[in-house]
Amino acid sequence: MSTAAEAPAETADIVVIGAGFSGIYALHRLRGLEARVVCFEAGDGVGGTWYWNRYPGARVDIESMQYSYSFDEDLQQEWRWPEYFSPQEDLEAYANHVVDRFGLRERIRFSSVVNRLRYDEDENRWHVHTDRGDHVVCRYVVAATGSLDATNIPRWPGVESFGGQSYHTSNWPKEGVDFHGKRVGLIGTGSTGIQVTPVVAETADHLYVFQRTANFSMPSRNRPLDPDYEREWKDNYPERRAKMLQSASAGLFDMPDRSVFDFTPEERERLMEEAWNSRSGFRLMRCFTDTARDIAANDILAEFVRNKIRQTVRDPEVAELLCPNTHPIGTKRICIDSGYFEAFNRDNVTLVDVRTNPITAVTPGGLVTTAGSYELDILIYATGFDAMTGSLTRMNVTGVGGRDLRDKWRDGPTNYLGFLVAGFPNLFMIHGPGSPSVLAQMITGGEWQVDWVVRFIENMEKDGRTRVDTTPDWEDRWAVEMEKAADMTLFKRADSWYMGANIPGKPRVFMMYVGGFDQYIRRCTEQVESGYAGFVRTA
Template sequence: MVAKKQVNVDVLVVGGGFGGVYAVWRLRAEGFKIHLFEGTHRLGGVWSNNTYPGARVDSEFPFYQLSIPEVYKTWIWKERFPDWQELQAYFDHVDKFLDVSKDATYNALVDNATFNTEIGRWTVHTEQGHVATCKQLLLCTGSTYKQSVPNWEGLDQYTGKLIHSSKWPKGGMSAHGKRVAIIGSGSTAIQIVQELSKEAKELVTLIRTPNIALPMKQRKLSWEEQDSFKGFLNGMLKTAARSSYGGYPYNPTPAPSPRQLSVEDREKFFEEQYQRGGFNFGVGNFIAMLFDRTDNRIIYDYWVKKTRARMQDPVKRDILAPLEPPNHFMAKRCSLEQDYYEMCDKDHVRVVDLKVTPIDSFTTEGLRVGGEDIPVDIIVLATGFDNYTGAFSTMGLEGTDGKGLMERWKDGVQTHLGLTAPHHPNMWMVYGPQAPTALGNGPTIVEVQVDVIVDMIKKARDENIKYLDATPEAAQAWADDIAATSKTTLLEDANSWYMGANIPGKKREMLNYLKGLVQYEKSCRDAIPNWDGFVVEKETRVQRSQQSVL
């Protein structure tokens, strides 16, 4: 399609992943004039960029999909945990049935946005020269956009192939017969190690903190199995998933604490959860693990027993599954793996503990680690992202008081309901900071948020409201509540990206809403009837007539 350089709409949606697509569908149904800006060349959000070897989602079928009937009734998944190729095909399918592209401009990266309080409208510019005006600005930019690359000495001296995982070469890259180094221990690193270790001549995985990775238990899905689900999907996605803590409606545990069961009974329960795969052993485990160190250690000890049994090399076993936990179980996001520990145990794979032998510098031929030169042909940086807030850092989101959003947040994030921020009227955030974002199933969470936002925008339209602006007092109260909840949990102890601790200079604070999806939606909806926490500016009769002309 031909990109539109000038757009004038009721709602501008930024970001073409699950949140943006669902927002377009909902807003169209309510009669709003909308347009979507997407920074890449296609729909898919994070799956437009995540094309590295082994890239796949860690949310399982049937929950990682939109709850839109015309989409799920006409789509068949291949695997329990789809890979990036299948997810790109899924978004092509979504576009075929919803025709999002007719209201979208691709390769449009927002770099400036200002709000005019006199007319109650945003003006949004992109790097590519597009200009949009809108009454409501809906940011569906996700939590994993801006790369994080440590400032290593000599990084620019390396003459081999240097790749960040989110910028994988188009058309792929062969590691056959090559020496490869992979830096990182998150889900991306685990997936890449699993794949490239099967191809590389030598592979070095450099790990600062071992990942408490859980068995994925990947499997193929048949058409017959999925067809039998079709009649239940709407209830599962709209009711069961939304009624759970994080969008995964797992069965409740037999007791709040593992210590309330006999050793035999709790081991039986652990084994059942472990064998189910996915996040069952994590999200479906005893809730007390998030609050009680003893209960948390019991669960970790079971995991470490199962994991160490999969490796023969005692040195690698002690690095990857240490007897003493590197952090509390689930205090950092567990990754899902298929054969990670077995592949790391191979003779041609070397595991380096960066806490014992840190990276001294990059060299022209590779890395110097603990005084040792390690020559490699390819270095993969699986070093993660500036999560939650990084996506907003390049958008030039100016507040009505002259301050940019990132300047306002430098001493701590403040949002109202994890949806909007003071001095940024009629600007809404989906899957961003101070929402349930990273603690559950993405599509379920974004659908809850978008549904709330659309209901707010509808009510504002019905009441002739020019703009809604979150009050600083409400934002402070929301931040204080999240911080207070966090301090009751073991999550507070880990230097995780949940806490913003992976980015130097970023304030260490809990960036997730922790009370679960049900309570989150209730808190958001409780604010709607009386616009609790908002300044409400009404339109005059003249302004209403001007808007009808736009």
Template sequence: MTSSSSPVDVLVIGAGVTGLHQLMGALDAGLSVKVLEAGHGVGGTWYWNRYPGARFDSESWTYGFLSEEIWREWNWKEQYAGQPEIEEYFNFAVDRLDLRRHIEFGAKVVSVVWDDASCTHTVTTEGGASYNTRFVVAASGNLSVPFIPEIPGRADFRGDQHHTGRWPDGVDLTGKRVAQIGTGSSGVQIVPAVKDQVAQITVYQMNADWVTPLNNGPLSEEERARIQRDYEEIVAVLNNSPSGFEHRSEGLSSTDHDLEQRRAFFEKTWNSRGFRKLTENYIDLTTNPEINREWCEFIADKIRTIVKDPVIAARLTPTDGGYGGRRPPFGTGYYEAYNNPNVDLVSLQETPIVRITPDGIETTEGHREFDVIIWATGWDFGTGALNRLGVRGRDGLALEDHWKSGPLSYLGIMTHGFPNFFFPGGPHGSTGNNPRYSGDQVAWTTQVIVHAREQGVGAVEATEAAEQQWTGRMNESKGLFLESSYFHGANIPGKPVAQLLNPTGRWAMQEVMREDAAAGYPALLMTGQESGQPSAAQGGADDVAGAVRNAIGAHTQAQDAGDAERIASLYLPDAVLALPGSEPLVGLEALRQAFLGWAPTAPQKHLVGNTVVTQVSDDEAHAVSDVVFFQRGESGWSVQVTGRYEDTLRRTADGWRFGRRDVQYTA
């Protein structure tokens, strides 16, 4: 094993759009940064996905970087750029901003291990290189772990087989008999792109999706001029748009139109570009089952009109959910491709695959011979890449164990028990144009890292209460997509079905970010001391309010965990604890015995917030906080009592410690 030459402030995993955003943000903040990228080029998803027809379905200029320097010097050719142009763009941006020297390619991360004593991570690659860093930002992406189903005989196939997400250079399909398994976004792009090249392509479809036209085209000179002229306005829209797109809904409800007007509106929507079919459709499309059904019937009519074979048309028409239940694919000539005699469709609902043979695929209907199999079977979305990084947090806790029932996060960026570990662009972060959501997360991540450095804090992590609150919001907000979709992990055998997106939307995430920052990050536990600097948690920084809130957060965390010794360690020897209806407890031993005696018959949690800190002197502060106690019963969590904490804390060599806590119940 070899060690890198010197430690860095921030180590970023992944050189896709989120990782490059984080590299730019950290450098702008004056931090030292190293990026480790498993591939041999930049672009992430757009480096690995080289299959025929691969392209954006977000408008090109809305997906990339919002840096004016890059914006002014790059002109997109198409509304929705194809993979070669996308990869060219990322390489241009990296070289124009002189970022490549910070990136190490061919460096697949296999281990990220936290050390409490030094408040650092050791990151190890598959090649044996190791790196020491204080902060790790895992920008490993949601669409980076290809999924291929376990089908008997797959290893025995003598022809070529490729997953769309690991498509190699130089694949020649000319004159080949091709099987494509899967009809999600990638599969919908491939079929029309190769139909005129192959001898035969047989598409194996598990579930039909509501495919609508992308309506791509070249950007006109007028459109390019508008994009350059209106840079500031466009960026303002993208920074504040709930979807992250430059789309502007008219705010129409289906009740604003009669049936004939709705048909005309649907025709206009069908001819609109990309995701506008969701963002600029009727505002009640996803909440009104009747109008969603009417839109689906409109699409079904289109399918029957376009596809000449009524049997194929019926197979291409979904029967298991409305529009938006799964990620909507956008095609270019997809339905039309099935009118070609060399394009066939097999329904795996009707005739499942039995096995892969050395020369083809056998279904319950019979056997077909192929030269090539394309696996357009999707991804281990959300947690797949993160759970494969070998991340170990406090006390050796494995991330995959912490998330064994589904992801737990705060803002889709941090998880409790894993200090100085951030994962923007991961689970619980996005529902829309991903770079805009992850861009918000990168900005917040950078802000937190800078704050920790300025305060001399060694370790930053989400409190358990903040993690539970955010994860609860994600799970309770059902959102648009079916639980059978890959956005809930349902496509991966054995994976827990759990929310992997942020169904509450971008505005809700931005609001929590603003409120947390304005209040001094009460949702974060900041502890320890950065080497060579005084720690706010230890009283060496001017942010007394932040340090006091951190102490209160540590108390809350320890109390919820039932850790009596840890709670006691936060009090002074002569501390006083005043509880309603009883004599005050005086002295550390009395408090410790009381903490040991608190053993509720049912699990309890409490949420502390709205903390107001008043600095009495250099070494003393007073804090008043609202508190809500929760208890879990057979029907779930419920409010047990609400109240208020009044705390007096004093600065010591070991940080701020409680001299007195008065507990009051208000309801």
């Protein structure tokens, strides 16, 4: 299983897997326990998502003043964000600044892929192995592996035969890629493909965008950060951070309590137009409260966006292909963009509909669909991830009785409160299935989850307990609660990666808690305060 000779086993108290924003914060918090902590990171730098995803146009879709750490007031005040929506390079720089400012780098073992996690019942210890031969024996594992880590490349015939350059967007070369004079094929029009398209179109000889599913996207209206806006946020950070923890999205977004149907067609058109033209078109999604659960209300919002696409794209046939009509708006990840739809007005950009005419093969010279072939020099896979579960299942995790996590999750990812999996004691997940994950602002959500885990471990130690597990019964109870929350929304109407629908053979299960981040906090807190209901803690 290892690609290097295995070193003698070493001991630690806690292993953290991943040095993204949640893993970095976990290292910082766990240091306060005076524990022996080791962090393994697959990359040669920190930042997680913002280390790996350095593709052209990569940018966060949450305002920078919110998408940042809250745990240190000096850090909040000293860091300067140049733009409203930060690009990848600024977010990676921020991660590096935090790691160095708080002296965390020496605790991280870079370029170390965890490829085996084995729980030993007799020892009550986890054995953690890496591809470099590390073998660490520890009591607790904090899996800060993220939701979008395990890359997905469809298995078309001939994928390995392509003679040009090919890249998955999550493993982009640091030195960049030169598109000048090149025929480029981009597969995928999710949030990544939407960001990549206008940037590549600027220099490529020709860009072919292969679209299976049209997606909703709204203008980011990104711009340099106004110093007065920054100052106003920094002056009010404590109050605003508290409010973020009381919101459904772990962020501050105005959401008036009103229905689409409270207004005449003319009035709601005006309100939607104002939201579309605000500092972020993303505000449109919070214009009315019933569009996430009422299909009739959702249809009105969706048609407004489709009309914006029709107004933007000059070719009517291309515009209709770009209009999403396979899922309600908001049930797949909403994107914000900088000129995506405008890119299809360029003479060097061609939209290829692969829903009607699927890709059948990759050849040494390009791609083949049922309608024709395309000669390409560069192939870009914006084909996403084995989301939510892949980062853990690919690590070969075995728990009590040697049970493989892949077998445990064969019919879907069971868990309790998004933190624990029955039969895998002392293994805590951050942003894993069963948590709000990507449906809440990730840095704030990760901070809260890490704080919860650290308090839990502190209480375990104080109470003389050394092992915590849950039971299948409590997993089932949480699954029912998650299902009820999802059934109140329209999410299940979409074949999305939220449901595992992008991975052939993956069970179709809605994997996130959609009851709201504020309610998630309440439920986790209640269960601990009611005598650790659902947790089996033993000495």
